[in-house]
Amino acid sequence: MTSDTSPAPSQRPVDLTDCDREPIHQLGRVQSYGALLALSSDWIVQHASTNLEEILGMSHEEALGRPLADLIVSDGFDRIRASLRTAEGGETAVRLFGVVLKANGKSFDVSLHASGPYLVVEFEPKLGTRGRDVMTDVYPQIARLRRDRGLERLARDAAMGLQALSGFDSVMIYQFQPDQSGKVIAETRSDQQHRYDGLRFPASDIPVQARALYKRALLRLIADVDDPGAPVLPGVDLNGQPLDMSLAVTRAVSPIHIEYLRNMGVGASMSVSIMRDGELWGLFACHHDAPRYIDYELRTAIEMYAHMFSYELSKFEDGERKQAQSDTASLQRTLMGHMADGKALSESLMAVSDEIRLVIPHDGLVLYENEEFSATGTTPTKEEFAGIARMLDRSIGSSTFATDQLGRAHEPARDFPERAAGLLAIPISKRPRDYLVLFRRQIADTVEWAGDPTKPAQLGPNGVRLTPRKSFEVWRETVTGRSAPWTNQQCHAAELLRTVLLEIFLKITDATSAERKRAQEHQELLISELNHRVRNILNLMRGLLAQSRSSARSLEEFTDNLDGRIQALARAHDQLTAEHWEPASLHGLISCEFAAYADRKAERVIITGPDALISPQAYTTLALVLHEMATNSIKYGGLCDSGGRVEIALSTDHSGGLLIDWKERGGP
Template structure:
């Protein structure tokens, strides 16, 4: 018979799950092969099975109410008392073999356990062993379990060994599935046939309470399905509750289960629990075509065999886990190798998808990270996955989640069940979650059931209870919308992978957060530093203006002095920013000052001694001092005429400080200043006040001499002298040889700061421009150029949210010379964006602008 899974009649709701409510632990009867006594804490018999006379030789009526010591001999009672420690635990039982209980000398196998307030004592007559040693029979079967590492072979060896130990016609190894149904993974039959091997048994065949009892009582013998057994009297205690026989080895059998066995054609059965990690992994199901009794001592040996099988099963699965862990470890190394090369997590995972597939077979992979969808293989679309991700967020928690029938849990998945039927979701972050999802395609599978798992039973001879199904013929079910199930080792591999990915994800996230934190801190630091420097610059400018005004005798002198000092600071700032605000060269600073102000006189300047890298805070102070020295020399000293010379000697003190000796010779006669102006104050006081160094200046007849000492703390590094003799000439080529250049016609200034634009326009007009157009945006400049062609243009680089590149390109196309003004320093990357042009650093002076203009007109068109 074949039926589609999706075509089952949903109205058929009556099945054997009704058995779940049957109190199989309170049946009030024992099987006939043993008898039972229940005694109180003071050893008075309170319950007895009615077959007590057949087993022990005393009528149950005579046993009730009497002390146990009056029923059994002292030797037997002593053995029971001596072994009570074994019953102290909730599931504990004492097993005693060959115990003499009566004067006749007959021996019994005895089981003792605690049930509520009663001590339950069960007796089974000892069969003649004829010198047999049960353990000698068990050991070879246990040893045989260690020879293979394949689950089916291991289970097959166990079934064969258990058959030889018990003599049952059929032994099956029955493994519970995730839905509590069972699958026969091995079968050993005396007739060499395979009747149930590979078949599935519905979960209802072993009710919930039966599975619970299998965990507490590991072996259950039904010696004869036709045995009516013997009742326990009285049937209930004074509290009206029957005895709890959960751990009773002779407990009778549920009528429903008896009928179930009869329908299978079984006369006797024995079930042995297979436990793993404290849970019921499966059962050994032993069947016989005729009644069969196995004595208690051999049953105990069978339990030991089952324990050894559980141990070998754990070893087998541990071996698989170890292999999985090794494979996952290699996967971890590969993944980290990819990420170490700078690849993103998504790219790294997709790059190792084949390796993941070798550990956890799948048909598709999705990484859902930071709302980003990355996928390969047979997967849902991005839109479908967003719905699935919401389902996962609200349903699965933080552990690995698997299903082999996604559409059963997430209804929209039915629309793409042909692509994705099963799913493994591995959460790799905190909420909102990110997931690695592995998918499996639909597998159309035909499942062989030992009878229809959904067929309801009919009401039978057991009154209101249900009669078990009578047919165990093969019933085939074609399953759709399901994938291959995810195995325990695959889930273990996923758990390991989750830890790896969580570690990687957290590292990436932490690194990103740390980078953002550092960037934020750096930004705040830069803002604070910028604010500090701007305020200092504003205060410095205010001081320069005030002091230059007070010391100047004419407006022209005030303007020239202030302009020179501002540009000296600007040049020093440029030197520092070229090195990212790191220590800068003293030689470069001296050369820069001489080149900017001495022009052609530079050939008469010499510099001796090593170079030194000066810290940024000291550099600007030193720039102002050298600026004043150079300008004074040009105005009044050695460089004022054609014969004078200036020598600068740099030497290193033993303390690590630096001496700068300034000597002028050959100039006009020197006179000590009649008044102390701002320039003199800068020379004499800046280094002592700001750098904690020394400054001395002498106005000798032969020429000005000055000595400046810089303390070691403002010197980052001393650089050895270059060239023989340690002398260095400052080349005249360091500065532009300015020839006076006159403009004519109209000019253009593109600058978004009005004061700077007006200052630049005034300089261009001083150079001869008849008119200068001021514009503040690229749009305005391009619009003006549609109807006008200037002779020359000055363009600012940064205009708020835009740059002047389009205007520069249009001017270049029309052959109009232009100069690019910027406060960014040389900025080579910025210059690359513009057509060939001359770069002018802000703030600029009239001489600097003139030099830039003259160069711009010499550039090739």
């Protein structure tokens, strides 16, 4: 036999997550202003609320196990059945207004939705005729929503419009913050006071499962906080499962939430979800000092009004994003202008730091490129940033990263919040990882809460559950180690700037790669040309040695012949370099050879005919040929005595080839 060592319920530790575990979608009760039936697939009533007799005139015992067609008139049944296809499998309720369900002609507003294997049908009696269409009141309020006056004015106008439509004593617009707490950004009250405007409510005030339900069921009316409601029987099905009432418009209220509202002094409340891109952006929170019921048709119109506010909110935020795009495009043009002047990326970014500050306000900027640290403004030191860079390398991937509490992500940063309490990191390459990082200093901020968010939990009338706080007096918290938060628009601008910097970085990388490739190709060409010329020179020297050896009768004569031929090559090379390795004059080459050896006899060399330009590839070879002929003429031919001469005639043949006609006269 084992002993049970688990703590007794009264001893169990209590924390704020207790509220998150409450099954508020399975409370098994409805509010008294409506009745509920859950039908099987063959239209047989499986569950019924015990207030059915007050609403439809029959007890819930009579309804259980009977077809719906037996409980209401045929016209009403036909209208409900015709709407069934829309309700099946849907995540939203089908709404029918002014449906006659009883023979006395009394009409109801009806809601239909699927819940597991059941079709849930809810009935709310029409309390009377309005006298005019509900949309007549809604359209003027929609027309007053103007996004071009800023978010604060848009929210205030929306709160005033919803108060006019609903008649509630107060309407607040409650915006969820990044930490899931809520901030009241607009409030309108019939007593003209501002009780909660600007205050924060801790995230625990709206538990996780409540926020999930707000995304599915967009409007929630609590008509009377003192209403005991009516149970839905049987409480569980044959499998022991309670009815899922997530989308039930008449669903009863959690005892925890009822106590919370009573502590606020509220007699009735209505919450309307504000959605943005499929997520819960915030709520319209409506409070009334006394019980207040609004019929289903008007509540539907109010939902539409909230949709229109969400649309205007989306357009406002889209406008902010477009402005960020425009500012970033202007920044890109300025940055590219600096780089077009030949400045490096680091120098260019430092030069436009003021322009970046206008788009994304910050106190300091760091560029970390190839492990080189460049900074301007108020920033961590190079050594401090090295640790931040390692944290970014292992944590953020290739996306931008923003935090207004750097000390939470990087503990050493808690030592220098006066220089870097907030960080917005923009990766601009992958390997090596380079960053543009914007820093914000710590701000001494005072957050005003509607009551102490850290007040210790106390057990109350709801057993081991938390008793909601009873005080909503302003409670001020001084926050340290935190910078001004980075807004969605600033983070979007950072993403755009990241795209710009990546584009510039890739252009620089491509240009460097292309320059490196051109340099490599040029180097390979030079090496190839050098190899070719060295081989030619070596072959030429072998030829000169062989030629000089065959014509020499002594070592001295061999040396003189070799020296003369090398000198001829040197003179030819000098002429080519004087022309920058361009084609050189044949007249000049001939004259140069005779001038080097014939002294005054060179005057007896007569050159006629048009000059020709000899390409560098042929010039040295032709220089050696002319050297041999000139030296032979001086030693053995027309210039070996005092009376001979050399006649050289240049011409072209029929194919355009060069003809050199060499004649020596008057020699031995």
